[in-house]
Amino acid sequence: xxxxxxxxxxxxxxxxxxxxxxxxxxxxxxxxxxxxxxxxxxxxxxxxxxxxxxxxxxxxxxxxxxxxxxxxxxxxxxxxxxxxxxxxxxxxxxxxxxxxxxxxxxxxxxxxxxxxxxxxxxxxxxxxxxxxxxxxxxxxxxxxxxxxxxxxxxxxxxxxxxxxxxxxxxxxxxxxxxxxxxxxxxxxxxxxxxxxxxxxxxxxxxxxxxxxxxxxxxxxxxxxxxxxxxxxxxxxxxxxxxxxxxxxxxxxxxxxxxxxxxxxxxxxxxxxxxxxxxxxxxxxxxxxxxxxxxxxxxxxxxxxxxxxxxxxxxxxxxxxxxxxxxxxxxxxxxxxxxxxxxxxxxxxxxxxxxxxxxxxxxxxxxxxxxxxxxxxxxxxxxxxxxxxxxxxxxxxxxxxxxxxxxxxxxxxxxxxxxxxxxxxxxxxxxxxxxxxxxxxxxxxxx
Ligand code: NAD
Numbered sequence: 001x002x003x004x005x006x007x008x009x010x011x012x013x014x015x016x017x018x019x020x021x022x023x024x025x026x027x028x029x030x031x032x033x034x035x036x037x038x039x040x041x042x043x044x045x046x047x048x049x050x051x052x053x054x055x056x057x058x059x060x061x062x063x064x065x066x067x068x069x070x071x072x073x074x075x076x077x078x079x080x081x082x083x084x085x086x087x088x089x090x091x092x093x094x095x096x097x098x099x100x101x102x103x104x105x106x107x108x109x110x111x112x113x114x115x116x117x118x119x120x121x122x123x124x125x126x127x128x129x130x131x132x133x134x135x136x137x138x139x140x141x142x143x144x145x146x147x148x149x150x151x152x153x154x155x156x157x158x159x160x161x162x163x164x165x166x167x168x169x170x171x172x173x174x175x176x177x178x179x180x181x182x183x184x185x186x187x188x189x190x191x192x193x194x195x196x197x198x199x200x201x202x203x204x205x206x207x208x209x210x211x212x213x214x215x216x217x218x219x220x221x222x223x224x225x226x227x228x229x230x231x232x233x234x235x236x237x238x239x240x241x242x243x244x245x246x247x248x249x250x251x252x253x254x255x256x257x258x259x260x261x262x263x264x265x266x267x268x269x270x271x272x273x274x275x276x277x278x279x280x281x282x283x284x285x286x287x288x289x290x291x292x293x294x295x296x297x298x299x300x301x302x303x304x305x306x307x308x309x310x311x312x313x314x315x316x317x318x319x320x321x322x323x324x325x326x327x328x329x330x331x332x333x334x335x336x337x338x339x340x341x342x343x344x345x346x347x348x349x350x351x352x353x354x355x356x357x358x359x360x361x362x363x364x365x366x367x368x369x370x371x372x373x374x375x376x377x378x379x380x381x382x383x384x385x386x387x388x389x390x391x392x393x394x395x396x397x398x399x400x401x402x403x404x405x406x407x408x409x410x411x412x413x414x415x416x417x418x419x420x421x422x423x424x425x426x427x428x429x430x431x432x433x434x435x436x437x438x439x440x441x442x443x444x445x446x
Contacts, residue, residue, distance in 0.1 A: 009230060009364055009413055009423040028353045032326055033107035035352060036114045043428035046419060053439055057432075060113055062086040065106065066156040070149050073142050082134040082153045085113035086166055089128035090438045091121055093164060095376060096130035097171025097204075098178065100146075104133035108326070112171075112347055116376070118431035119369040123408045125380045130166050138173040139296070150178050154185040161186065163193075163200040163386075169379045170204040170250070172325075176216065179205045200386035203379035212382035214397035215375075220254025220323070221398070222374015223345045225405040226366045227319060228263065230341055233413070234364075239264030242317040244339070246271045247324030248292050251345040251372065255321050256285040269307070269315040272324065275299025276312040313337055322349035329354045337363060344368035359422055367424040369431065370412055377404050 029035040037058055044054045064084045069077045083106060086094040096116040099109075109131045117129025134153055138146060154161075161168060170179055179202040186201045187193045193201065205211035214221075231238050243265050245252045249272070259265045267285045269278040274297025277283070283304050291301050299306070313333040320337065322328050323345030329337065334354035341364040344350065348368060350358070358365060381397055384390075415426035 009233070009366065009409075009416060009426075028331055028351055031107050032111040032348060033114075035348070036111035038352065039424070039428050040114065040118075040432070042425060043432045046421065046425065046429050047432055047436065049432065049436060052444065053436055056439070057088065057117075057435065060085045060087040060110055061089065062160075063106070063110070064157070064160055066153065068152050068156045070145065070152055072145055080134055080136055080149055080153070082132065082156065083109040084132040084157055084160060084166070084168075085109045085130060087113035087129040087131075088117040088435065090435060090442070091117075091128055092126035093128065094130035094166035095120060095125075095127035095379065096132065096168065097375075098132040098134075098168045098174050098182075099171040100134050100136055100138040100149075100173030100178075102135060102137040103325075104135045109133045111326075115347055115369055117435065118428060119373050119376060121431035121434040122369055122411070122427055123373045123377055123404055124434070125376065127167075127376070127380065130168075131171075132168055133171075146178070147181050150181040151185040154182045155189055159190060161201060162190075163198045163383075167200065167379075167383060168202050169375065172249070175250070176204055176206040176211060179203070179211075180209045183209065200383045203382040204375075205382070210382075210386055212378055212385055212392065212397060213394045214401070215378045215382055216250070217254040217258070218378035218397075218401060219251045219372050219375035220256075220345065221258055222377060222401060222405050223251065223255045223321065223323070223343050223366075223371050224258045224263065225374065225402050226371050226409055227259065227341065227343050229406055229409040230343075230364065230366060236318070236340070241265040241319055242268045243319035243321060244269035244271075244312065244315045244317045245321045245323055245345075246312065246328060246349075247322070247346060248272045248288065248298050249323070251375075252321065252323030253285070253289045253292065255323060255343075255345055257289060259319070259321075260285040265319065268317055269312060270298045270301075270304075271309060271312040272297045272299070276307045276309045277301050277304035278307045278311075278315065279304035315339075319343060322346050325349065327351055329358070331357060334358050335361070337361070339363060341366065344371045347372065355422070355424060365423055367412075367427045369427050370408055370423075373408060374401055374405060377401055 066082045112131035120127040182202045199210035245256050266282045314336045316338045318340045320339040320342045326348035329350040331353040334357040343366045412426045415430045
């Protein structure tokens with residue numbers, strides 16, 4: 001890779017290496033929040049962050065846990081546990097998704113909230129970072145039960161969310177319908193919201209209920225705009241490339257279809273919670289999306305072969321897109337990863353030890369807070385449209401998204417060059433510099 005190219009994300013090895021921040025101790029963390037803090041500490045060392053700011057930013061501002069009852073279709077009552085973590089709001093309202101998953105726990109949500117702070121700062125949005133989650137398996141609940149869980153949780157949050165305070169959006173296990181239920185509950189229960197001025201309490205809504213065109217595809221599209229920037233910087237023809245995707249939900253399926261339909265690349269393998277499939281001759285990304293819509297997953301797709309889940313990570317391809325869960329690429333499977341670039345559609349899919357192995361093996365990484373920032377960028381567009389009473393055209397949304405992603409990609413490339421660091425370190429450093437500047441200018445009250 002050409003490290004002299006200003007838009008290359010590869011570590012600028014010819015630059016003077018960081019002297020003040022020695023290499024980080026690389027280990028496999030057992031806790032996602034510890035990993036997020038270690039990444040932050042690394043960026044703090046590299047930027048020589050002052051100690052009081054380091055202390056402020058290493059903890060979320062607010063941690064809210066609610067336990068609430070939900071009536072099930074059977075007539076029984078289920079107790080659900082929900083979280084909303086507000087990490088930082090120095091750059092603007094708290095902003096971040098809501099996740100429904102049986103694996104949701106406090107430290108996972110804390111990590112995801114912190115990454116939202118850095119993602120919004122990196123992409124220059126007027127937002128801080130937050131995240132929410134409810135510890136349920138959405139695939140085991142009926143639509144009516146999901147609606148009652150969502151509405152009861154929104155009611156429990158009360159004024160802890162708000163259109164100018166904290167704005168949830170979809171994440172794993174939630175979708176546009178979830179957001180519409182949240183909006184409707186908020187507008188029916190919070191007095192001032194009833195005046196029809198609060199649709200922007202959530203983003204990622206259906207278009208009919210105030211969502212933006214292009215929000216559904218935004219995260220996957222942003223991932224692929226990043227891949228396109230990487231390809232341009234490295235002289236790679238995407239039409240000659242093959243790719244594999246883990247997760248065929250919102251992020252993974254849009255990323256796959258856009259990379260195939262608009263850039264001509266060939267999908268060769270996919271994996272989700274129902275199985276792993278491979279076809280070296282190519283899998284039609286749209287046909288697979290239709291299968292997933294009907295069958296609930298990629299497993300049992302007839303036009304590809306089933307393969308062992310561990311084998312998925314050995315798939316020979318040019319582009320690997322993890323778009324499901326955190327901690328999927330670990331020190332165990334990283335040595336076998338056989339691709340040119342990893343574009344992290346998911347949050348936190350790569351452990352720090354795996355990151356080191358992949359980098360040593362010459363695999364480029366487009367880190368999560370850059371690669372999946374398209375979702376929050378178009379959420380910002382939706383919030384802006386709601387506030388201004390506007391509706392934008394799809395080509396306008398895509399154009400503005402492309403520009404913001406390209407700007408952020410370039411900022412990361414420049415930071416790589418300036419610090420002689422890895423792209424992941426560069427995303428944290430560029431984001432932290434922006435947040436730290438705001439703190440420096442504002443000072444600490446009183
Ligand atoms: P989704 O619920 O639409 O899809 C999740 C996918 O992950 C599904 O295909 C599911 O089958 C798969 N999956 C679940 N468990 C799995 C397992 N054990 N092994 C393999 N696959 C598994 O969720 P999404 O919105 O596409 O989110 C995916 C990732 O992208 C998450 O990390 C999320 O935080 C991140 N993300 C989402 C958005 C967004 O706008 N939706 C924005 C930024 C980041």
